[in-house]
Amino acid sequence: MSEHSSKAKQIVILGGGFAGLWAAKEFGKKDGYQVTVIDRNNYHLFQPLLYQVASAGLEPEQISYPLRGTFRKMLNVDFRMAEVTGLDLKRKVLLSDVGPIHYDGLIIALGSVTSYFGVPGAEEFAFSLKSAEEAIDIRNHILSCFEYAQHEPDPAIREQLLTFAIVGGGPTGVEYAGALAELVHTSLRRDFRGLDKSDVKIMLIEGEDGPLKGFPEKLRSYAKKRLEHLDVHGNYKQHVVQVEADKITLKSGDVISTRTVLWTAGIRGNNVAEKMGMPLGHANRIITTPELNLADNPEVFVAGDLALPMDGDTPVIGPTVAPNAIQQGALAAKNLMNLFDGTKLEPFSYFDKGSLATIGRSSAVVHLGKFKITGFFAWVTWLIVHLLYLIGFRNRIIVFINWSFEYLFFERGVRLIMPKAKDTIPHGKADEYEPSGAEGAALNERSTKEK
Known part of the structure; x- marks a missing residue:
């Protein structure tokens, strides 16, 4: 009996986004691996529809799904809510706010953050x-x-x-x-x-x-x-x-x-990458081999927006969209298993399933191979694709009902200003902003009258 079959390899996957989720699904099909998915949130967020939350079309829970619910039927996959603070590559130890976590194989899929390109303010x-x-x-x-x-x-x-x-x-x-x-x-x-x-x-x-x-x-x-x-x-x-x-x-x-x-x-690699002591390239992304692992630490793979696969001086990357993250997550898991099995690793090659974007009611653009579709049929295609990728049957039903209500009655149902600790009005995100001149005098006069 091989070591692989007699003792389960400890696999840690950082991030519960598209790349991390699909990597976990690959391991969930195989014996001989004990997988821990780590994320600071206990849910998977469907980011392609996040703009609809910001525009009062959907609630965040309608495009989110509990990670533990996703892994319920994967008996070798567990979840741990934690914040990553660093990485010890030599000892194969992940550092976190819940203590050190040991691994035999690691997949980093922490996603990206907004890049402001150094623009002041x-x-x-x-x-x-x-x-x-x-x-x-x-x-x-x-x-x-x-x-x-x-x-x-x-x-x-x-x-x-x-x-x-x-x-x-x-x-x-x-x-x-x-x-x-x-x-x-x-x-x-x-x-x-x-x-x-x-x-x-x-x-x-x-x-x-x-x-x-x-x-x-x-x-x-x-x-x-x-x-x-x-x-x-x-x-x-x-x-x-x-x-x-x-x-x-x-x-x-x-x-x-x-x-x-x-x-x-624009986007850049997650800030956590800087704490891990890894080779960083353009936009703070982690440089990997074409097979998505580190050249000096082959048991560490990177997938999704954080990965920068390089074939010599040439990047081997796809667009920063969900299908690219899904393909990289699945390949990272397969290549990690190949590494343990001593078989050849496959280089990443993005398979373009097409691009699409919606532009308001009954309107979208869809590019699928040679097909370039616009208007209502493109919009229906956009709806179907997003419903299929959305995690959770209940979420799909609720989102579909919301979209149907909005389409039939021209009404957004989530026009709520929720209580929050930090008020952003009337001066954007700058609570400390103090208006001057005529504007300040007008606001002060109005405040005095209200009191």
Whole structure:
């Protein structure tokens, strides 16, 4: 009897996202491995629909699923909620806030965080959309802006509150711009009768000549026209050079007066990577072999947004989307098993299943091989794909019901401003911001009257 069959290998998977989840599923099919999935949250978050939480379309629990529930039928897979603090590669010990955790094989799939590219003020004042908490913060902020603007006598302040700047014209930025426009034109238009449609400005800021870089030109052109139809103002070939509490400055010198900046322009590897003493490459991602493991520590694999597979000087990476993370997670698990079995490891090669993005109601773009689909049928395709990838049968049913209700009645059902410890209104994320001049005098006078 081999050592592999007589004694279970201890496998640790860091991260319960797409890469970590699919890696665990591969090990769940095999004997001889005891797997522990570690994450700081006890749930898997379906990030492709996170923008709908931020635009009052869904609740976060409708796109989340308990990790323990996912592993319930995988008898060799366990879950542990912990925060990673470091890694001892020589001793094969993971350092965490619950103590040291030993492993025989490790898969790091901790995902990514927002990259602000060093733009002054961006991290402090702009909103990111990478977690359920951030999505709720954005929803609270957007709805609160309308509540404040409804009774704001100062036109300048009113304009700031009703101007929304979205930085980044990729799928997330485009989908959120479309969802926000639909929210404004339907539910909020009826809720806030004192506000005119023309008072609201939604601006999409993108460095390229249009949205959805990387998509075929036909689909990009359609998306651009569709955004214009939704009254989304495209600021293309523009870069943000500074973000402040009440305005942003573009490279052209133009200044946009706003208290809402949503940053979707880029990502970088999870900050935990810096604590692990690993080789880091572009965008703080961990450099690996084409087989997704470390050259000096072959029992350590990296998958998902955090991985930077290199074939010599050439990156072997796919787009930072769920299918890429799923494929890398599954391959990392298979290659780790191959390593223990002494068989050849397979290099990663991304299989492109297509790209898609929705742009408001009944509209989307889909690129599947030679097929380039736009409009209603693309939108139906987008709905089906996202429902299939969503974890949990109950979640699929609830999301489908929500989408059906919204489609039939032009109504967003989650227009709630939830209590939170930190108020983001009326000055964005800067609680310490103190207005000056006429604006400060107006606010102080109003505060005195209210008391």
